[in-house]
Amino acid sequence: MGLDKRKRQVLYAIVHDYIQTGEPVGSRTISRRYELGVSPATIRNEMSDLEEMGYLEQPHTSAGRIPSDLGYRFYVDFLLRVPSLTRQETEMIKRVLSLRMRSAEEIVQQLARLLSALTSYTAIVLGPSESQARLRQVQLVPISSRQIYLVGVTDGGLLLNRMIEVPGGVAPESLAYLQQWLNQRLAGLTLEQIKAQSLADVQHDMQISIDLFETVVDELLGIAHRPEAGKVYLGGTTNILNQPEFHDLQKVRTILELLEEDALIWQAIAQVAGKGISVSIGTENPLSAMHDCSLITAEYRLGGGLVGHFGLLGPTRMNYERVFALVQGVCDTLNQLYGKES
Amino acid sequence: MGLDKRKRQVLYAIVHDYIQTGEPVGSRTISRRYELGVSPATIRNEMSDLEEMGYLEQPHTSAGRIPSDLGYRFYVDFLLRVPSLTRQETEMIKRVLSLRMRSAEEIVQQLARLLSALTSYTAIVLGPSESQARLRQVQLVPISSRQIYLVGVTDGGLLLNRMIEVPGGVAPESLAYLQQWLNQRLAGLTLEQIKAQSLADVQHDMQISIDLFETVVDELLGIAHRPEAGKVYLGGTTNILNQPEFHDLQKVRTILELLEEDALIWQAIAQVAGKGISVSIGTENPLSAMHDCSLITAEYRLGGGLVGHFGLLGPTRMNYERVFALVQGVCDTLNQLYGKES
DNA sequence: TGTTAGCACTCTCCTTTGGCGAGTGCTAAT
């Protein structure tokens, strides 16, 4: 924080300019484009100071300066001026997200498309975690003698499906009984609560086999068992090809290969993400393949207890101001549309 | 074919060598690596002839020759020597495809992974068409007052799900009645047959509103209405980055952007694919973005009438012999595993 | 007539060279 006003102005100017042009910024450029009222020489001195403090870097002697990860960090934390979205953008977000969609999956897929279309970065959306999902009802559909299809409906009106194998086979009456029991007992609870609840007291009043009961409940809670895995939805994977910093095929490959690894991506985002909007810049990222990238993440809520995270992955030279505005706008719109229980 | 034995040998040698090295093949190379018993000069003459006939091309004066699309075509049609798979490869295919999988989607996803892992090309698998799927039973699950969830089970034991909106609302009895009727009347038929069948005679014996009936049947046939769309599963998208001919970022972008367009991909494959294994070489491809690529496609069958297509997309300089062997092996294994009704 | 050796020629690829431009750091003046 030991930065006086002018140093901040210079740092802001450099980051801002570099984000727009992608080329190292020289002292002359700054004094021309940003009205700081001082000469290039003065700015040079400031730049020299900033470099020594670690906020700037020089690609090579006698090129301009570019921000270091630390420089971006300071910029994001203290200098950012988040603009507001244009009317059209707001409209577009609203329009796309309020398309008639039938499942959480569709919403999430649209979200990925939308984010990537608006930013020229790659959008990553983690499928909503079901452990917070509140069950409204459960239906057990007999498929074959040994298979049951479980259809759960969350408070938000979204579906959770599971195919359940029951080695022993099931009689239709048992199924009906079990279904009724599940609905009576579990409706309104989240999967997590169900899991936490002691189900020990069940046994005595059940008219069906414990085996069947356990199989079904286990499967219903299935996803909650492995919270570190989940579906990953991508949008605009090819956008990074348009970024000048990825004109290097090697870098492109690194990133694209990473994006195929759902598990890694999931973990990385889960690790980085916080409650509101979080930013992870360059080497701050847990995965070394992302050390040239920045990741902006946020939480979304679809109602009925379905929450998840999404992120935008771009070069460290990403347009933070715009992305912040956009992410904020998308979150607001989602809350507005799905926030109240539907 | 107006190619004498030696011309065939030369053509084979050039295609074979170019596929392996990726570099234009000169007359010296051929006489050294392939024992044709003639001197480079003679081969030069043959090459000159082959070029005039359109089977070869010269990138520039005084480089070696490379096969033209026509050259590859002749090679694929008449010269190919399909090797057999190694024991390990056969094992691997069998192992991967016989993992316990519960839905067609999972199988198809595994298929894409497998194909791309075994080649260094991009695997494209089109989700199975449901229009040939034979229905075993249908279950209608009430979700809310205005929503029904339709769960269909195919003869193969795979699921077809649809959410159906019924503006007017449904009484549980109507639903039960409708379900029973559907099962009596439609079981064992394919969606296509159901669609073709006149449902005009229905009206008189129905105790439920025509509206409800039509909504549900329409939705059940939904997919059949738009056969030109469908889910596309990819594997090994980044594999093309390893191909030397795609060291050009522009080309990479073209292909990767194409691969994000599910609808285009679907159409392209559907258009190209035939009954057995088909090959579409370079400019033979319907999409101009694929004019530098070859696409090998084949049909797969999952039982219960679920059939679809898959393909391998690589440079025209693709290893056709190996890919043929592999595709054949995969088809055989799939037939073996899922071919008989399960 | 088909095949082969010899040779001049062509074209790409790689490296070297030198000039240009942008930007810096230092010094001395204000």
Next chain:
DNA sequence: ATTAGCACTCGCCAAAGGAGAGTGCTAACA
């Protein structure tokens, strides 16, 4: 504390030259 001036550094680019690979042609040969 700020600024003008200036020498210096370094990457970029285009031009030049040499090496290598391969061809096409011609003339000799079986």
